[in-house]
Amino acid sequence: MAKNIIMHTLSFISASGGVGKTTFAILTAGALAARGKRVLLIDLDSSATATLWTVKNVEENCDIKTLMKELLDYRLGRTRNIRDVKQCLHKHKVRGLDAVFYILPGGNLNDLTMEIFSTPKWEILLDELIAPIKEDFDYIIVDSPNWLYPHFPMVVMFTPFYIALTRPGGPEREKTALLLDRIFAMLKRHFSIPEPEKYVAVLLNQIRTTKVADIEREWNTLYKTLAERYPGITVIRNDKADYYYGEVQTPFYGFKLRNDLGAEEYQKSGHPLKSNNKAIKAQFTAYMESLTEFIKANAPYQVE
Ligand SMILES: Nc1ncnc2c1ncn2[C@@H]1O[C@H](COP(=O)(O)OP(=O)(O)OP(=O)(O)O)[C@@H](O)[C@H]1O
Ligand SMILES: [Mg+2]
Structure with a gap:
């Protein structure tokens, strides 16, 4: 009988800095928690x-760096005791x-x-560190470091799902x-996964144009470019029409760059699902719906 695992792990990744990994890791964790899910956010970015x-x-002395250091010491027989990650x-x-x-605080792993x-087998260290608490959560979300960072393979070994911000x-x-090439190569090498593109959802963020035709063209070009190279990849889009980008109803193609969206705005005014701005709320709702569908459709295990 298929094992019914309902815990999902997703990493937010991007090819460039500042595209919204941290913002969307936090906001997605918040939205899932609001659905009653038990959520852990792991801050794996050294900053x-x-x-x-x-x-x-x-x-x-109670962050990912100190915990990792203890695990390394334990592995090398320098200590017999390691702390419970829960602490x-x-x-x-x-x-x-x-x-x-819940959040596991970040620290400078570069040290x-x-x-x-x-x-x-250093690539599985993150997996080992989190193993004792994995079952306490429905979702584990990773705010990933830059992909050029030497420890990035740890993220790949830890997560079945990736949300690639672009x-x-x-x-x-x-x-x-290029980022996807690298990830797919790692997945094929380490896990012999035949269709690794099934586990990546690309999310278009920081759209500057207000013209719907341009947004649509941008999404189509992105989809065409990626799907040609990696058939089976998901580029997030939601066909439920709404006023996401102004006066006209359209499908959801991604997030606009707006002053009232972003991590600072979350600090100040709260989660976009509670935003007074209808377009922001609609964008976020459509995104969460598509994300959930993506996970359900592509989970390598049975989903309830
Ligand atoms: N759609 C958006 N509209 C407005 N601001 C945004 C949007 N997406 C992200 N931002 C802002 O852009 C900045 C960079 O976002 P964030 O820090 O989440 O990116 P990152 O990919 O985690 O960056 P880094 O590579 O530095 O870790 C933040 O100030 C964030 O609030
Ligand atoms: Mg970040």
């Missing part, structure tokens, strides 16, 4: 921005919604590079394709 935005007082989790009250999620790389324009599209 620890997600932690900064969601945790008031981070205890010193370092912080509860975050989702702003504007009646929900909470441990030498030690990590001299450990056998923004309009040819150069970003090409960079995203």
Whole structure:
């Protein structure tokens, strides 16, 4: 009988910096928590921005770096005891919604590079670190470091699903394709997954144009470019028509770049699902619907 695992792990990744990984990792965690899901956000970015935005007082020596250091010491027989990861989790009250999620604070893993790389099977260290608490959650969300960062393969070994953030324009599209090449190569090599593109959803963010025809063209070009290379890939779009981009009803193609959307706005005014702005609320609702569908359709395990 197929094992019924209902825990999902998704990583937010991007080819360039500043495309919205941290923002959407936090907002997605919040939206899932609001649906009653048990959610953990792992801040794997060395700059620890997600932690900064969601945790008031981070205890010193209780973040991903110190926990990883303890695990390495344990593996090398330098210590017999390792702390329970639970001790370092912080509860975050989702702003504007009646929900909470947990966050494992980030730390500078770069300080441990030498030690990590001299450990056998270092790619599975994150998996090992989180294993004791995996079953406590329905969703684990990873705010991933830059893909050029040496520990990035740890993210690939840890997650079945990826949300790849991208923004309009040819150069970003090409960079995203290169990022996907790298991930698919890793997935094929380590897991012998025949169709790794099934596990990636690309999300268009920071759309600047207000012209619907341009937004549509941008989405179509992105889809065509990626689907030609990787048939079976998902580029998030929701055909439920709404006023996402102004006066005309259209499908949802991605997020607009707006002053009233983004991590700072979340801090100030709360979650987009509670936004007074109808377009923002509609965009986020459509995105969550498409994301859920993507997971259901492509989960490598049975989903309830
Ligand atoms: N659709 C949007 N509209 C307005 N602001 C946005 C939008 N998406 C992201 N931002 C803003 O862009 C900035 C960069 O976003 P964020 O920090 O989430 O990106 P990142 O990919 O995590 O960056 P890094 O590579 O530095 O980790 C933030 O100030 C965020 O609030
Ligand atoms: Mg970030």
